[in-house]
Amino acid sequence: MWAALTVAIFSGWFVVTRFSVTRELRLWDVTALRYGIGALVLAPSLWLRGRQLPAARWREGLLYAFLWGVPFVLLVALGLQQTSAAQAAAVAPTLMPVFAGLLAWWFLKEKPDQVRLWGYASIVAGLACMLAFGGTASGAPSLAGIVALVCAASMWAIDTVLFRRSSLSAVQSAALICVWSALVFIPVYLLCGLSRLALASWPEIALQAFYQGILMSGVALVSFNRSVALLGPSAATALIALIPVSALLLGIPVLGELPSIAECIAMAAVVAGVFLAARPARSNAPASPGPPPATPIQGDRPA
Numbered sequence: 001m002w003a004a005l006t007v008a009i010f011s012g013w014f015v016v017t018r019f020s021v022t023r024e025l026r027l028w029d030v031t032a033l034r035y036g037i038g039a040l041v042l043a044p045s046l047w048l049r050g051r052q053l054p055a056a057r058w059r060e061g062l063l064y065a066f067l068w069g070v071p072f073v074l075l076v077a078l079g080l081q082q083t084s085a086a087q088a089a090a091v092a093p094t095l096m097p098v099f100a101g102l103l104a105w106w107f108l109k110e111k112p113d114q115v116r117l118w119g120y121a122s123i124v125a126g127l128a129c130m131l132a133f134g135g136t137a138s139g140a141p142s143l144a145g146i147v148a149l150v151c152a153a154s155m156w157a158i159d160t161v162l163f164r165r166s167s168l169s170a171v172q173s174a175a176l177i178c179v180w181s182a183l184v185f186i187p188v189y190l191l192c193g194l195s196r197l198a199l200a201s202w203p204e205i206a207l208q209a210f211y212q213g214i215l216m217s218g219v220a221l222v223s224f225n226r227s228v229a230l231l232g233p234s235a236a237t238a239l240i241a242l243i244p245v246s247a248l249l250l251g252i253p254v255l256g257e258l259p260s261i262a263e264c265i266a267m268a269a270v271v272a273g274v275f276l277a278a279r280p281a282r283s284n285a286p287a288s289p290g291p292p293p294a295t296p297i298q299g300d301r302p303a
Contacts, residue, residue, distance in 0.1 A: 037213025
């Protein structure tokens with residue numbers, strides 16, 4: 001359920017962000033609204049229990065802010081500008097579970113079984129078809145945009161694998177990402193005169209403020225981290241690969257983009273790969289209480 005909530009929010013994010021950056025607002029405004037409002041909303045959670053986080057936790061949060069903060073958003077925004085909403089939604093969320101599964105295999109010794117590997121292959125095949133057949137209608141995808149999205153997917157995957165072994169709660173992680181990102185980006189945003197908020201309508205600003213600052217910076221970060229804690233990085237991120245399918249479906253009523261038959265077939269391949277890659281690793285379940293790292297990882301996060 002946490003992963004499904006994340007998919008729903010992220011799917012709308014590609015559509016909502018594309019809607020504004022092609023009008024009056026720019027990616028700088030979207031980034032400022034996302035982390036500025038997110039920091040105001042989530043910062044109090046860092047002092048809820050009457051004590052401050054130790055310095056080591058703040059340094060860990062800075063690392064997460066680099067992996068899933070301003071650099072991640074700017075890379076995705078660059079991909080949105082260079083490609084299209086459908087293509088951007090097809091690359092980053094789809095490759096992320098593949099990267100996360102491989103990283104978990106190499107560093108956490110979570111070897112995927114044969115079925116999950118077939119799922120990864122189906123996801124990649126579906127992605128390739130989406131880009132190939134989607135490009136015939138909207139133009140050939142930009143190489144720079146694709147590279148930016150691939151880099152964003154790899155950063156997202158690294159963040160996912162690292163958080164699996166973090167002692168931070170999902171709320172603390174989201175708060176630290178927003179606070180660090182706001183401290184770094186907002187001064188640059190104001191001093192360099194990047195704001196175009198005065199040119200946009202209040203309803204559009206309100207929409208972006210709520211979606212970017214509340215849903216993306218708060219709800220989506222918490223829900224995704226909770227899904228990682230409960231399902232593990234491989235299964236949780238495989239479910240996130242459903243984002244391009246949801247984004248394409250949302251693009252029909254919002255952006256008027258009708259997928260072709262070939263794109264529908266590619267979406268079916270992605271869905272099949274997701275269900276294969278997200279299946280629980282039941283063979284490892286009985287042994288989970290044995291290794292020392294397994295129990296504290298789950299216990300450190302409040303339900």
